[in-house]
Amino acid sequence: MTAITEAYVDSLALNAAAAKNGRDLAKKNSFPALRRSEDGTLLFGECKGSGKEPYRCSVDFAKPEAPVYRCSCPSRQFPCKHNLGLLYAYAAGQPFETADVPADIAEKRSKAEQREEKKKEAAQAAATGGEDGAASPAPKRRTNKSALVKKLAAQLEGIDLLDKLVRQTVQAGLASLDAKALKVMEDQAKQLGNYYVPGLQAAFRELLLALRQTDDRERLYTEAMDRLTVLHTLVKKSRDYIAARRDDPDLPPDTESPLEEWIGHAWQLAELREHGLVRTDAELLQLAFRSYADEARGEYVDEGFWVRLDSGELYATRHYRPFRAAKYIKEEDSCYAVVRAKEVFVYPGGRTPRIRFEEMTMREAAPADLAAVKAHAVRSFAEAIKSVKNELKQPLSDKRPIALLRYARLGTVGDRYAIEDGEGKRIALGNIRALSHPVTQLLPLLEKSAAEDQAMLVMFEHDLQDGRLTAQPLAIVTDTESIRFVY
Known part of the structure; x- marks a missing residue:
């Protein structure tokens, strides 16, 4: 237990x-x-x-x-x-x-065991192929092709509408978009909700939210251009992808990239299992956690960053709570124990893929677990930075990638903190805009032992205005403890 x-x-x-x-x-x-x-x-x-x-x-x-x-x-x-x-x-x-x-609970347990036994028998029969003993694959979910084609056709209409809105924005010029024009565009964006493309709708709303900022116009225009680039890429890639599936409904969904999720598909666990996107018997340790409001999606997001202890793979969990129904949905929280998950479902695409697990047990984290985390951390900063930069070059990539780094020293360079690897390569530490959660002022409070030969989980952000790549500490893992800056 x-x-x-x-x-x-x-x-x-x-x-x-x-x-x-x-x-x-x-x-x-x-x-x-x-x-x-x-x-x-x-x-x-x-x-x-x-x-x-x-x-x-x-x-x-x-x-x-x-x-x-x-x-x-x-x-x-x-x-x-x-x-x-x-x-x-x-x-x-x-x-x-x-x-x-109690007798009533014993009876309920018995019925539950009977249901489980029937499921096992059905699964065994499907695996052996019946009396002849020939193996047979697990049955695939049946797709209503007629309904699928209609949905794909509607999505193409939604993509055309998004394309029109993006072109109107560019042609009008960012400087000419006043409050009245933005209100018209927001009303037009609501129409995207009729075409089964909630992800594309949220991406356009992010642009509108950015355009409403008034504090730093130069930064606003830089960020807006970046979002327009993302939208342009989304229109092109999603149109080609959806059109191909409409023409051939037997084509499988894209499980190699996050495009389906960008469009707005909500993956079901049965789909992930069908496409082999499930890992078994995994032990995971959460290193950082945060909750934030995603205004574009209209949801609260509870986000955790995890490391798999045997392989060092980094994962993210994201629990969505729509604003309108938030009080009825369980709010996730930090987890400090090691989670033993029977099955881990891995969502398609991404440097740090999103995961979900249903059945799990928990145990206290031990020194051996912390040692495993440190052993998996990347020692070469040049290698880590190259990987991050390659990720950021892709328009639809995660713009705030995370990395687990093994540093030789933590200290100051001028008026800034930095970490340094064994070869003398440094990565500047700072507070990034995406988190809105400054932590560098806490670094002087660390024990001296945390300043040498430890592991740090960081989130990178590329400032488009000054071209600087900054890493914000999320957690430090030592031989004896996990120190969280974001929890």
């Missing part, structure tokens, strides 16, 4: 309010009965409520990677505050009496 710590319970809460309410229940001794099964896979008990009868709640770890939460309260949140309170009580070391598994 997953080690139940307060940090683990925090990670399960739907939001900060749910975590606080659950923690308060545990602190106020609101559980007159706390019980656990003999094998420790079930925690259950009773919690005082507003009525005469207490709420009966339980957390079932029969499948540690996918715990089941049950409660007799009317809340629609899972886990509810009573489930969380039960777990906080356990994490705090409150006494749990050993007891038999």
